Amino acid sequence: MIKSSWVKILIKGEIMGKISLEVNGRKVEKEASDNTLLSTFLREHLQLTGTHIGCDTSQCGACVVHVDGNSLKSCTALAADVNGSKITTIEGLETNGKMHPMQEAFKKLHGLQCGFCTPGMVMSAVDLLQKNKKPSDTEIRDWLEGNICRCTGYQNIVAAVKEAATKM
Amino acid sequence: MKDFNYHSAKDSKEASKLASSSSAFLAGGMTTIPSMKLGLATYKDLIDIKNIKKLSGIKVSGKSVTIGAATKHVEVSNSKDVKKAIPSLSSLAEGIGDPQVRNRGTIGGSIANNDPSADYPSACIALNATIHTNERKIEAAKFFKGMFETALKKGELIEAIEFQIPEKSSYQKHPNPASRYAIVGVYVAKHKGDVNVAVTGAKSCVYNDKEMSKALSGNFSSSSIDGMDLDSSEMNADMHASAEFRASLVVTQAKKAVDAC
Numbered sequence: 001m002i003k004s005s006w007v008k009i010l011i012k013g014e015i016m017g018k019i020s021l022e023v024n025g026r027k028v029e030k031e032a033s034d035n036t037l038l039s040t041f042l043r044e045h046l047q048l049t050g051t052h053i054g055c056d057t058s059q060c061g062a063c064v065v066h067v068d069g070n071s072l073k074s075c076t077a078l079a080a081d082v083n084g085s086k087i088t089t090i091e092g093l094e095t096n097g098k099m100h101p102m103q104e105a106f107k108k109l110h111g112l113q114c115g116f117c118t119p120g121m122v123m124s125a126v127d128l129l130q131k132n133k134k135p136s137d138t139e140i141r142d143w144l145e146g147n148i149c150r151c152t153g154y155q156n157i158v159a160a161v162k163e164a165a166t167k168m
Numbered sequence: 169m170k171d172f173n174y175h176s177a178k179d180s181k182e183a184s185k186l187a188s189s190s191s192a193f194l195a196g197g198m199t200t201i202p203s204m205k206l207g208l209a210t211y212k213d214l215i216d217i218k219n220i221k222k223l224s225g226i227k228v229s230g231k232s233v234t235i236g237a238a239t240k241h242v243e244v245s246n247s248k249d250v251k252k253a254i255p256s257l258s259s260l261a262e263g264i265g266d267p268q269v270r271n272r273g274t275i276g277g278s279i280a281n282n283d284p285s286a287d288y289p290s291a292c293i294a295l296n297a298t299i300h301t302n303e304r305k306i307e308a309a310k311f312f313k314g315m316f317e318t319a320l321k322k323g324e325l326i327e328a329i330e331f332q333i334p335e336k337s338s339y340q341k342h343p344n345p346a347s348r349y350a351i352v353g354v355y356v357a358k359h360k361g362d363v364n365v366a367v368t369g370a371k372s373c374v375y376n377d378k379e380m381s382k383a384l385s386g387n388f389s390s391s392s393i394d395g396m397d398l399d400s401s402e403m404n405a406d407m408h409a410s411a412e413f414r415a416s417l418v419v420t421q422a423k424k425a426v427d428a429c
Contacts, residue, residue, distance in 0.1 A: 017174065034174035034214075037201075058202050059347070061268065070242075070271040076201050077272070080174040081194065081216060127267070145348060146266025 019079045023048070024092030032079050038072075039063045041079035042089060050090040050119050054148070061147030064120035064127075065089045071127035073146070090119035093126070101167040102126050102160070111160035113151035121147050125161045129168050135161070169205050176216040180223070180302045180325055186215045187323035193217050195238050195277035198269050223276070223327060228253050231333055234300075237276025237326040241265070244275060254295065256337040256355070260287050263341065265348070276326040279311070282318050282373065284404065285349045289374040290339065293366035294355035295331040302327055315372040334359050336388075336429040340421045341369070344408055351409050352417040356425035358388055365422055370403050370414045380422055390423040 007018050009031065016031040023046060030045050042048045042065065054062035056075055063075040066088040093100035102122050105111065112118045121144065128135055128143040135143065140161045141154070149157060174194075177183035183193065191213035194200055203209040217223060223238035228249040235244060244250055244261035251258045264270055264278075264287050278288040279299070291297070292308035299306040302325045311319050320326070334357040341353035350369040357364045363384040365377040383392045400415035409417065 033171065035169045035171050037169070037205075056205065058198070058269075061266070064268060071268050072272055073268045075205075076198060076268075078174060078194075078197070078201070078214075080176075081197065081218070124267070143267055146268050 017080055017083075019045075019083055021079075021082070021084070022086045024088060034078070034080055036079045037075055038065070038067075038077045038079050038082055038087075039074040042074060042087070045079075048089050048091050052116055052119055054116065054120075059146075059148065060117065060120070061124060061144075062117050062120040064123040064147065066123060066127060069130070071124050088123075090123060093122070100126070102129070102164040105160040105164035105167065106157070109156050109160040109163055111152065111157040112149075117147060117149045117151075121149065121157060125157075125164065128161065129165055133168075134165055137162070170207075170210050172204075172211050173213045174216065175213060176219055179220055180217075180327060183215050183217050183220065183325055184302055184323045186213065187325075188213065189322055191215055191323075193280070193325060196240065196269075196273040198265065198273040198277065199281050199283065200277070217325065218274075226250060232330050233257065233333060234328050234330045235275050236328050238274050239276075241270035241273050241275070241278075242267075245270065253333050254331060254337060256339045256357075257291055257295070257331060260291055260339045260355070263287065263339075263343075275329060279329065280318060280320060280326055282312055282316055284315050284372050284374070285351070285353075285369040286374075287339070287341070287350060287353055287368065290353055290355040290366040290368040291331065292329065293374055293376050294337065294339075294357040294364040295334060296357075296359065296364070297332070298330040299326055300328040300330060301325060309376070312374050317373070332359065338425040338428040340424040340428065342417050342421055352414055352421055354418060354421035354425050356384070356422060356429060358384075358429060363388060367418050367422075370418050372402075372404065377418065377422070380419075384426065388426065388429075390426040393419060393422055393426070395419075 020029045042051045052062035054060035058076045065074045068085050124147050140158050192211045194214045194216045224236045227234045233253050241261045241264045297308040337357035339355040341350040352370050353368040355366040365380040368374045380393050396419050398415040400411040403411035403414045405411040
């Protein structure tokens with residue numbers, strides 16, 4: 001993919017860069033300062049608040065999104081740094097109002113309680129199934145190492161990922 | 169996070185031209201960005217080197233594996249060539265951080281940062297690596313200077329890391345139970361002439377344990393280092409592991425590595 005060049009413009013006395021992304025299949029172009037994190041860009045510039053900020057120190061994984069098909073913690077990347085990429089957030093998983101099989105499985109098997117970690121869990125798990133169609137329990141647990149859940153004890157999350165694997 | 173100017177460099181030349189005393193190169197950003205968010209580091213300019221094509225990729229020759237500095241951990245762990253030539257290097261990459269870190273973090277970034285608990289520096293020491301920069305070649309043994317300190321000069325950019333293919337090798341680590349970083353990691357590599365036992369996590373900087381190297385060069389068996397009483401006076405001590413425990417872990421992990429060779 002050809003990355004867009006980084007163009008600087010001056011808006012209200014602040015130097016901003018133009019971010020061009022494809023987010024959930026839609027082309028977006030917005031100005032943002034160089035220190036804008038991808039998570040901030042998604043939540044505050046595009047109002048896609050499904051991507052959560054849990055720890056803000058790259059540990060919890062609530063902010064996981066896909067960048068050019070691979071999962072990434074959006075609180076640990078600059079918007080400028082992914083300029084020109086294709087992004088999928090939790091909002092981009094459904095098709096025509098129908099939940100993604102991974103979301104269905106989390107709902108069916110109670111893979112969540114408070115739900116705060118769920119967007120990141122689901123995005124991370126979807127990336128796993130893209131790369132490993134039939135993961136074992138150990139492989140699921142290893143993969144979700146970067147996603148922390150303080151409610152479920154993980155059992156139902158692992159069960160949900162296994163269930164989704166049969167549907168995807 | 170404090171304000172800075174983001175630049176994306178086309179080639180190494182442009183990257184080093186943009187560098188100053190208040191700049192940093194940005195590769196995966198897996199340490200740089202969190203450090204800046206926490207206010208532990210501030211830079212006026214961040215120079216993104218990810219889009220420099222020459223810095224990514226893996227080349228295997230008869231004697232060595234050369235990995236471009238901006239090559240991601242996931243690319244090293246998935247590489248069939250690395251798996252064949254140095255399987256322990258591929259499994260080390262597979263054990264770094266979590267999948268999201270491996271999708272983004274780079275080998276050059278890891279060694280330039282030289283975190284005392286990082287995995288890759290031990291591979292560099294054990295596998296007699298040569299660090300290729302835009303200015304010179306540096307032997308791994310002279311590259312890692314101290315905690316977060318390397319031989320790199322301001323504006324000097326790592327372009328590739330060349331690892332010597334050993335006869336046998338293995339990397340074993342005792343991970344922190346929560347964060348999974350190496351409380352102690354030991355990379356054992358048996359080369360034609362000698363054995364390297366590179367240790368990470370135990371001291372302020374990665375090092376080659378001469379005592380164990382000597383014992384294993386004489387007899388490459390875990391029994392030759394069994395019960396070895398290492399000096400713990402310079403070892404790290406924190407809430408996770410005391411210096412004495414770390415000294416003991418170094419021997420345990422080294423034995424595991426030898427047995428796994």
